[in-house]
Structure formats: structure tokens, C-alpha cells
Amino acid sequence: MISPTSKKPDVRLRKGQIIIGKWHKRQYQVIRLLGSGAIGTVYLCLYQNRKVALKMSIQSAxxxxxxxxxxxxxxxxxxHLGPALIDVDDYVTSAGHHYAFYIMEYISGDTLTSFINQNGNQWLSPLLLGLVKDLEVLHKQGYVFGDLKLENLIVARNPAKLRWVDVGGTTWKGRAIKEYTEFYDRAYWGCGTRKADAGYDLFALAMVILRVYYPDGFARGQNPRKTLRQKIDQAVDIEPLKHLLKQLVDQTFHEAGQVHRFLLTHAMKRQTTRAKQVQPINEPLYPVVEMIGVLTVGAGYCLYLML
Amino acid sequence: MKAGNLKQILLITDGCSNQGENPAMVASLVAEQGITVNVIGILEDTQSEQPEGLEEVEDVAVNGRGVSQIVYQQALTQTVQTVTKQAMTETLQGVVNHELKHILGQETTIEELPPEQRGEVMEVVDELGETCSLEVLVLVDTSASMANKLLAVQEALIDLSISMNARMGDNRFAVYQFPGRKKPIQQLVDWTSRLDSISSIFSKISSGGITPTGPALKEAMYQFGKKSLRRRFRKDDLSNIEEA
Structure with missing residues (x-):
């Protein structure tokens, strides 16, 4: 019963290396390393002139x-829930060790932090709306994402959309969360259990947003819940978002749909208030602007005639 | 398929044994009794990747058919639960491999199946991991050099209890330290389903220089024995795992 995985050496793929699957015999050429997590490493590969992502792990299971x-x-x-699955196969090294891998769609884009730094935090609401919608569909399917964190999210372009790239933590509702990261973990902060429910993802969602404001994270301190509230108050500059984060952390929302509605209401509200503020100034000015326009055109015409 | 009852010893130490039987040998004995031995070696913050004293860690785990990991104390919490879970999965894979052999009549492991079938089998393993009962005896090295790491150990155990109790299956934990005052091991927490509320359990630390890992492991094995004798008439499904 000695498991082969405990004797197998860790696997490292070289740039340019060609991986041929044991079962389906497809060929993948390694371009570069994309990232490495608790289980497995992801590489960017070329397959039939198309960029794909390859995830390989010492843990076949x-x-x-x-x-x-x-x-x-x-x-x-x-x-689109997560990247599309393209192939599943085994890689056999020259030493005869087997490593399971799968090929998925390569999603390129920016990290949420760099996207927000470049484009401003007014983008948070629309991006979150999309992500929350995906979570809602996922939860309806009976799953919980589990390991929701900045490293597992990418802002794909055209249109800008927040997508998850690693589904390793996805767990059936009611079961124990498969994979998690302390900073984003509800139980670590003393805000609930590690059992998979929609609220678990919603808590992690709040931590994702907080991590944008605190790229290096922060310690949980003597009173973790108090720490969270303080950190939200100190950094979050958008009032509805601050309110949302507190509710997510306190677990007053139980479904992604509630968060979706909250975001939608507030995104709308801000638009209408701005419109109201702008319009009263604009309306009385409108005839004046029009007159200036007419006069300018007239003056231009006169000048043209004179010349 | 019934998941039955998984038994594990989790050894947490920071150095090599220096008294009594060879711990790797004892670990293989323990494994023969259907108890997996997992080992976590804790590094000093100033230590490099692989100091000499910790070579034993992997040796003990391999012979105990378990999982080993060498970490700095900051990473202890996450490691304790991954090691426990990974060892569970591997044990269950062993059980499933055993069943496969029965069904297919030949030496076939999950890893040798084509990917399509492997997926279905893995769902069974996942299901078993969620529902089986788990017994973990945590054996903590409390020799002098461990003194500054025991708070981290305690925190990690509380977290382990949170993780395992999120499963559907039952859990039982016991915590022992070694060396004990006059015996190889000393009970700190008796078998219980939750460790959430443990506090300052490592208050009485023996400061001697001896680390009798081998004898401690052997003694830990008997802590399962005692209990299963009492429960023998209630649980028949124990045999399921022991066979595998």
C-alpha cells in the first residue's frame, strides 16, 4: 500500500521541452512556467500553434x-465557468515515473491588482458583478469555489471580465473545503466553519477585494473580526463597497444573488445621483451654449466673407 | 464500499531520535497494524533547507506508509492539515486499489487506469475521504529545543480540528507528548472529537536532552489498541482498512 507518489521526485519541465501524452499521444511544447500552487505547476504550452495551459502534479489524485x-x-x-478542458493524459519520464496532467484553455490578462492600478478602482463594481454572477451559477450547480484568491483570478480583456483560472479548491456543497489559503479562509479569521457553503466563497470574495487595497495582506491580531473591520474602514474609499465588505465579512449574505443585487442597486444609484447633480447646472446653460455656438459659426462666416 | 475507520499517528518533531529502538523500524511495525505514520519536521527559522537531524523524518514516514513534510513553524498550520488529508487520500487509494485488484483480477492501480476511468474511481476516493471516520493521535516532541515552537503546534492542532470537522465523517483526536516524565509518552488530551478549545496543553515540558522517538511511536500504537479492544463489539468495519 506504499503510495508511489511519496517516492516520485518532483517534476520540472524545461522551456522547449516536448510533452507527449501516454494515452492520446498529443504533443505539447513548453513555452514557459505560468505559476505553481499547493498542488501542481502550470505551464504555458503550444499545441497546434495555439497557446494552451498545462497543469501537472506529482499528486495524480x-x-x-x-x-x-x-x-x-x-x-x-x-x-463560461472556468477555463475549458482540452485534454487529460499522463506524462511518463525517461525514469518511468508517471505524472498526470491536463490541458486547459489559456486565459491571458492582468492580475486584478494591476488592472485596478492601471484603470482605477471604479472598475471594481463591474468586475465584481461579473464574478458574483459566475459564483451564483456555480453555487446553483451545487459547488463552492473554495480557494478564491487574487492568484486564482485574471482580468481577461475585450470585454474586461474577471475569470478564475484554477479550480483546485472547488468542493461539493456540504463537504469540507478541499483547498484554501489562510488569508482568504473564513475559519482562519474566526468568521465561520470550513464547510463548503455559498457564504464561504462570499467571505473569500471580501478578502479578494481587501487584498487589492492591502497587496501584502495583514496579520489577524488578537481579535481577528475587529482587525477586519478596522482594515476595511481604513482603506476602502468607496462607501457602498465598504458597506458590502462588512456585510460579507459578517456573513449576513448567504447567497451570491444577494451580493449581485446589492452591487447592481449601488452601481445604478451612483449613476442617477451623478446625473441629477450634473443636469441642473447644464439645463439653464444650454441656451447660452447654443447661442455661443451660433455666434461662433456666424462670426466665422463673416470672417470668411470679409476675406 | 464502506470507508471504515482510518487511523493515523502524526509525529511532530524538530530533530532526530537518540534513544531506544530505531523509529523507522517501529513505524513499519505500526503501519503493519493498519496505522499510518505521518511526520512533520519543524525547522529553526535560521536553518537551511535540509539539516542533518531531519533526514530521519522522511525515513520514518516512508516506513510508516505515511506522508512527511519539513517546514518552518510559520507554515505549520497549513502543513498539518494537508499532510493529514493527503495521507487519508493515499490510504483510501490503497483501499480502492485493493478493491480494483479484486474486480479486475490483476495488479491494477488507479494511476494505471486510462484518465477517463480514473475520474470515476477518484470520485469514489473523494467520497470515502469525506465520509470515513478518522482517528489521529498527535505525538509531539517536547524536548528542550521545541519549547519555542509549541504555541505554533497548538494553533495548528486547533486548525486541524476545524478542517477535519468540516467533513461529514466522524473524527477523534488525542494528543500525547514525548518523552513523558517516567514513561515514553504522556497524555495531554484524551480521545475527543474536537480540539477547538485546547489551551496551554504543553505547559509541563520536560527539558531533558533525550528524544526517544522509537519507543514513543510504539507506545502511541497501543493507545489505538486499548480503545479498539473496548469497541471491538461495536465496530466490525475496522477490518476493511487493516486488510488493505
């Missing part, structure tokens, strides 16, 4: 579990 999740996502039609 974990890879297989993730593939199961990705497969079930594809059953949801018309909605």
Missing part, C-alpha cells in the same frame, strides 16, 4: 479531482 470539476463545468451550457 488531485489532478484527477480537478478534471472531474472542469468536466462538470462544461455541462453548464452558455456560461
Amino acid at each position: 488531485a489532478i484527477t479531482s480537478e478534471v472531474n470539476v472542469l468536466k462538470s463545468f462544461q455541462a453548464v451550457q452558455g456560461h
Whole structure:
């Protein structure tokens, strides 16, 4: 019963290396390393002149579990939940060790932090709206994302959309969260259990937003809940967002739909108040602006005639 | 398929043993009894990747058919739960491999199946991991050099209890330290389903220079024995795992 994984050496793929699957015999050429997590490493690869992402791990079991999740996502039609699954296979090294891997769609883009730094934090609301919508669909499917964190999210372009790239933590509702990261973990902050429910993801969502404001994170301190409230008050400069974060952290929202509605209401409200503020100034000015316009055109015409 | 009852010893130490039987040998004995031995080696913050004293860590875990990990104390919390979970999965894979052999009539492991079938089998393993009962005996090295790490150990155990109790299956934990005052090990927490409320359990630390890992592991094995004798008439499904 000695597991082969405990004797197997860790695997490192070289740039330019060609990986051929044991079962399907497809060829993938390694371009570069994309990132490495608790289970497995992700590489950017070339397959039939197309960029794809390859995830390989020393733990075959974990890879297989993730593939199961990705497969079930594809059953949801018309909605992109996570990257599309392209292939599943084994890589056999010259020493005869087997490493399970899968190939998925390569999602390119910026990290949320760099996107917000470049484009301003007014983008937070629309990006969150999209993500919350995805979470809602996921939760309806009976899953909880689990390991929601900045590293697992990418802002894909055209249109700008926040997408998740690693589904390793996805867990059936009611079960124990498969994979998590302390800073984003509800139980770590003493705000609930580690059992998969919608609220678990919503808590992590709040921490994702907080992490944009605190790129290096912060310690939980003597009273974790108090620390959270203080950190929200100190940094978050958008009033409705501050309110939302506190509710997420306090777990007053139980469903992603509630967060979606909250964001929607506040995004709308801000637009209408701004319109109201702008219009009263503009309206009386309108005839004046028009007159100036007419006069300018007239003056131009006169000048033209004189010349 | 019934998940039955998984038994693990989690050894947390920062150095090599220097008294009594060879711990790797004892670990293989323990594993023969259907108890997995996992080992976590804690590094001093100033230590480099692989100091000499911790070579034993992997050796003990391999012979105990468990998982090992060497970490700095800041990473202890996350490590304790990943090691426990990974060892569970590996044990369950062993059980499933055993079943596969029965069904397919030949030496087939999950990893040898084509990816499509592997997925289905893995769902069974995941299901078993969620529902099986788990017994973890935590064995903490409390020799003098561990003194500044025991708070981190305690925090990690509380967190382990939170993680495991999020599962559907039952859990039982016990915490022992070694060396004890006059015996190889000393009970700190008796078998309980939750460790959430433990506090200052490591108050009485023996400051001697000896680390009798081998004898401690052997003694820890008997702590399962005592209990299963009492429960023998209630639980028959224990045999399921022990066979595998």
C-alpha cells in the first residue's frame, strides 16, 4: 500500500521541452512556467500553434479531482465557468515515473491588482458583478469555489471580465473545503466553519477585494473580526463597497444573488445621483451654449466673407 | 464500499531520535497494524533547507506508509492539515486499489487506469475521504529545543480540528507528548472529537536532552489498541482498512 507518489521526485519541465501524452499521444511544447500552487505547476504550452495551459502534479489524485470539476463545468451550457478542458493524459519520464496532467484553455490578462492600478478602482463594481454572477451559477450547480484568491483570478480583456483560472479548491456543497489559503479562509479569521457553503466563497470574495487595497495582506491580531473591520474602514474609499465588505465579512449574505443585487442597486444609484447633480447646472446653460455656438459659426462666416 | 475507520499517528518533531529502538523500524511495525505514520519536521527559522537531524523524518514516514513534510513553524498550520488529508487520500487509494485488484483480477492501480476511468474511481476516493471516520493521535516532541515552537503546534492542532470537522465523517483526536516524565509518552488530551478549545496543553515540558522517538511511536500504537479492544463489539468495519 506504499503510495508511489511519496517516492516520485518532483517534476520540472524545461522551456522547449516536448510533452507527449501516454494515452492520446498529443504533443505539447513548453513555452514557459505560468505559476505553481499547493498542488501542481502550470505551464504555458503550444499545441497546434495555439497557446494552451498545462497543469501537472506529482499528486495524480488531485489532478484527477480537478478534471472531474472542469468536466462538470462544461455541462453548464452558455456560461463560461472556468477555463475549458482540452485534454487529460499522463506524462511518463525517461525514469518511468508517471505524472498526470491536463490541458486547459489559456486565459491571458492582468492580475486584478494591476488592472485596478492601471484603470482605477471604479472598475471594481463591474468586475465584481461579473464574478458574483459566475459564483451564483456555480453555487446553483451545487459547488463552492473554495480557494478564491487574487492568484486564482485574471482580468481577461475585450470585454474586461474577471475569470478564475484554477479550480483546485472547488468542493461539493456540504463537504469540507478541499483547498484554501489562510488569508482568504473564513475559519482562519474566526468568521465561520470550513464547510463548503455559498457564504464561504462570499467571505473569500471580501478578502479578494481587501487584498487589492492591502497587496501584502495583514496579520489577524488578537481579535481577528475587529482587525477586519478596522482594515476595511481604513482603506476602502468607496462607501457602498465598504458597506458590502462588512456585510460579507459578517456573513449576513448567504447567497451570491444577494451580493449581485446589492452591487447592481449601488452601481445604478451612483449613476442617477451623478446625473441629477450634473443636469441642473447644464439645463439653464444650454441656451447660452447654443447661442455661443451660433455666434461662433456666424462670426466665422463673416470672417470668411470679409476675406 | 464502506470507508471504515482510518487511523493515523502524526509525529511532530524538530530533530532526530537518540534513544531506544530505531523509529523507522517501529513505524513499519505500526503501519503493519493498519496505522499510518505521518511526520512533520519543524525547522529553526535560521536553518537551511535540509539539516542533518531531519533526514530521519522522511525515513520514518516512508516506513510508516505515511506522508512527511519539513517546514518552518510559520507554515505549520497549513502543513498539518494537508499532510493529514493527503495521507487519508493515499490510504483510501490503497483501499480502492485493493478493491480494483479484486474486480479486475490483476495488479491494477488507479494511476494505471486510462484518465477517463480514473475520474470515476477518484470520485469514489473523494467520497470515502469525506465520509470515513478518522482517528489521529498527535505525538509531539517536547524536548528542550521545541519549547519555542509549541504555541505554533497548538494553533495548528486547533486548525486541524476545524478542517477535519468540516467533513461529514466522524473524527477523534488525542494528543500525547514525548518523552513523558517516567514513561515514553504522556497524555495531554484524551480521545475527543474536537480540539477547538485546547489551551496551554504543553505547559509541563520536560527539558531533558533525550528524544526517544522509537519507543514513543510504539507506545502511541497501543493507545489505538486499548480503545479498539473496548469497541471491538461495536465496530466490525475496522477490518476493511487493516486488510488493505
